[in-house]
Amino acid sequence: MAIFNRASEHVTSRFSSLRMAPTGASLARFAWVWLLTLGFLANSEGLGFAADLHASPPPDFGQTASALAGFEFRAGVFGSTWGPERGELNLNGEVLFPKFLKVESWADILIPRLQIGATGSVGGGTSYAYVGPIWTAAYERVFVDLSLGGAIHNGETGNVTDPNRNKLGGCRVIYHVGSDIGYRLTDNWSAMLTFDHISNGSGTLSSCGENQGVTIVGVRLGYTF
Secondary structure, three states: OOOHHHHHHHHHHHHOOOOOOOOHHHHHHHHHHHHHHHHHHHHHHHHHHHHHHHHOOOOOOHHHHHHHHOOOEEEEEEOOHHHHHHHOOEEEEEEEEOOOOOOOOHHHHHHEEEEEEOOOEEEOOEEEEEEEEEEEEEOOOOOEEEEEEEEOOOOOOOOOOOOOEEEOOOOOEEEEEEEEEEEEEEEEEEEEEEEEEEEEEEEOOOOOOOOOOOEEEEEEEEOOO
């Protein structure tokens, strides 16, 4: 901007220094000087902008990866094994959070991670979301998981009879339990066999009424950041 102002002052003073009234020739000369000055300034600004773009650092995707360090994402395919929903296909996805505390001994397996996931029935059966702690024990590349927690489902509660759905009593929020046995393929990727079950625990842990539960088994892949 300073260069532009100085150039403007120079052109204006140059025009003012003419001792005769502006003629066609002087006006033409003034216009040429003005256009050349604007062209020079535009070229300088363009070069400066290009230099700024060249100097800008590329996106640092490493920062995103470091923000997700310790998180694990899992997804897989399941089949229902019990009741009217037996044989139905289910899709699952979940997130495991990093441990909030680590212990440098065997006791580290007692520290759980937070598990949040959801399972959706493709055939119109029971779908549910779940949350709770999950514990992992590993030996070299083999690992075993055990999870306990709660689930909320859209299945049969006894208020509406659907012969194509497993009966889960009169409770919408029920218990969830699951387990995995897996193998770590690389430092990031893993594969596992998974057992997953929801139940209202009627007769022992609740009084929700008739309970068939939902049990699914399947395979999943996991990726740890």
